[in-house]
Amino acid sequence: MSLQHYLVISSILFTLGIFAVLTRRNAISILMGIELILNSCNLNFAAFSRFVTPPENIDGQIIAIFGIVLAAAEAAVFLAIILAIYREFGSIRPDEVDTLKG
Amino acid sequence: MKPLENIPSLAYFTPEILLVIFAAAVIILDLLVKNRESQKVAYLALIGLGSALVAIIVTNSISASSEPVPLFWGMIQLDGFAVFFKILLLLATAATILFSLRSEELDAKLKGEYYALLLAVTFGMFLMASSTNLLMIFIALETVSLTSYILAGFLTHSPRSSEAAFKYITYGAVASGTMLFGLSLLFGMTGTGDLSEISDQLVILLAPEQETPLVTPLALLISITFILAGIGYKIASVPFHMWSPDVYEGAPIPITAFLSVASKAAGFALLLRFFYTGFADTKIMHSIDLGLLLAIVSALTMTIGNLAALPQQNVKRLLAYSSIAHGGYLLMGAVLLTSGNAAIVERGVGAIIFYLIVYFFMNLGAFYVVVLIANEAGTEMIDGYRGLSSRAPLVAGAMAIFLFSLTGIPILAGFFGKWILFTAVLEGKLYWLAFVGLINSVISLYYYARIVKVMYFEAAEDTDKLSFSKGTFALLSVFVVPTIFIGLLNIFYSLSGNIRLQ
Numbered sequence: 001m002s003l004q005h006y007l008v009i010s011s012i013l014f015t016l017g018i019f020a021v022l023t024r025r026n027a028i029s030i031l032m033g034i035e036l037i038l039n040s041c042n043l044n045f046a047a048f049s050r051f052v053t054p055p056e057n058i059d060g061q062i063i064a065i066f067g068i069v070l071a072a073a074e075a076a077v078f079l080a081i082i083l084a085i086y087r088e089f090g091s092i093r094p095d096e097v098d099t100l101k102g
Numbered sequence: 103m104k105p106l107e108n109i110p111s112l113a114y115f116t117p118e119i120l121l122v123i124f125a126a127a128v129i130i131l132d133l134l135v136k137n138r139e140s141q142k143v144a145y146l147a148l149i150g151l152g153s154a155l156v157a158i159i160v161t162n163s164i165s166a167s168s169e170p171v172p173l174f175w176g177m178i179q180l181d182g183f184a185v186f187f188k189i190l191l192l193l194a195t196a197a198t199i200l201f202s203l204r205s206e207e208l209d210a211k212l213k214g215e216y217y218a219l220l221l222a223v224t225f226g227m228f229l230m231a232s233s234t235n236l237l238m239i240f241i242a243l244e245t246v247s248l249t250s251y252i253l254a255g256f257l258t259h260s261p262r263s264s265e266a267a268f269k270y271i272t273y274g275a276v277a278s279g280t281m282l283f284g285l286s287l288l289f290g291m292t293g294t295g296d297l298s299e300i301s302d303q304l305v306i307l308l309a310p311e312q313e314t315p316l317v318t319p320l321a322l323l324i325s326i327t328f329i330l331a332g333i334g335y336k337i338a339s340v341p342f343h344m345w346s347p348d349v350y351e352g353a354p355i356p357i358t359a360f361l362s363v364a365s366k367a368a369g370f371a372l373l374l375r376f377f378y379t380g381f382a383d384t385k386i387m388h389s390i391d392l393g394l395l396l397a398i399v400s401a402l403t404m405t406i407g408n409l410a411a412l413p414q415q416n417v418k419r420l421l422a423y424s425s426i427a428h429g430g431y432l433l434m435g436a437v438l439l440t441s442g443n444a445a446i447v448e449r450g451v452g453a454i455i456f457y458l459i460v461y462f463f464m465n466l467g468a469f470y471v472v473v474l475i476a477n478e479a480g481t482e483m484i485d486g487y488r489g490l491s492s493r494a495p496l497v498a499g500a501m502a503i504f505l506f507s508l509t510g511i512p513i514l515a516g517f518f519g520k521w522i523l524f525t526a527v528l529e530g531k532l533y534w535l536a537f538v539g540l541i542n543s544v545i546s547l548y549y550y551a552r553i554v555k556v557m558y559f560e561a562a563e564d565t566d567k568l569s570f571s572k573g574t575f576a577l578l579s580v581f582v583v584p585t586i587f588i589g590l591l592n593i594f595y596s597l598s599g600n601i602r603l604q
Contacts, residue, residue: 037279044286053293070244081267088261100348
């Protein structure tokens, strides 16, 4: 496996994430798309750390670990907000949560 | 200067440490006091901000030398630029807390966490203004974003507020994910996270004689465009501005004021430091046309912001579009970073800093009036401002000053902010951009003057006088007086500069 393989996989993951965010009509699926995007970044950092930087330099892996932590924090806040909109609107479909316009 | 190790760095990190300690103390005090005394919690938060302000000044004076001090192995950097933004952001938070105390919209029962979150978001913004490492930039951005999402949705039992938080986090999570992808590409190209090392590496890697299949100008441009998604979303620049009107309309008014001033200032601090430290080298600038990209984004941001503001009926939403437009003006200064001429870069940064000071007073002031009118007249619509000049003459007069200053009418601070910005842009030989900015200032007069017209020339259905406390007027004058006089002080400032030149 070379660096290119990892980069191709992470680009596919990133594109799938963006695609999911744009097309899914359910807040949970959007959250899953966002997780895909963040994980593609983590994969990139880990791959670059393995192939680009010298072996004793683990900056990339550290960034990937922080990325996982931040993704978890973001998921927690996102789910809390999804609960809040479910309470107010009785739905978690973004097209039904659309009263602010103009 | 050599980067400081972790333990010696702590001495320079006291303002941030104090903010974290007080955020925890606010939560604990909130558990101890009864619900009716929740104002005490706000005062504790204000004390926290005050002690952080003292700590900023003290740490700045012990560093003494004008050289920047890199802390924590170069993760963040303490310099004059960071100190300026820290003080500005801290004052914006203090103003937000004072607004919140007077806002009837916020639920008294929940105020403890609210103030703790405000301190936490200030902490994140401090890091945004001082980070010099890709990892730190991302952590700071996420700290600010995650807490802002919660604050925007803070009004429980308000569908508007929940919807604002939902839209904010959906756009924000995608934008910050995209930014992280861009950061990962940048890390991959240079093999380091440190901004100044990135700059050194890029100069070597982009040299024409270098054969590097991975690092091409195109790859760099893609990476920077992705990173601009995250920063552009923080400063609400086109095409990442869509969240801002909805969020500004739905969020509690003090939070809207906070987002429009502090969040934007922190975003610009990050933008300026990122491009100044990482990419300002002329060799990098020659290989990618970043200046044109930023100039187009700037022109589109102000034009779309101003045009969309024209038909608005809700004052909060109108001010949201106006704040997008002001982000566009500020971006004109950021374009100058790519000019490759040190004197022009300095003028651009100086113009942005002066404009942010001016914007701080006039925009926060305008939002404070919106808070007051929402409290007393119970409306955020422009129609509710009818006949305000007879119902509340002082407040209407203050609002008129803020709005004319936002337009850039001479004598008021906004005019001098724009004047310095536009002359800097002209000096950078970006004539078309300055022209677009000028046209936009004229367009903006229409919607700002519409509010003034409604306040002064239309009769109110409800003619009762609105009454405000003395504290209200004291706080209002804190914003009115600088809005009138900062500009005049600046005349003296520039006059003295001219005298010295001759």
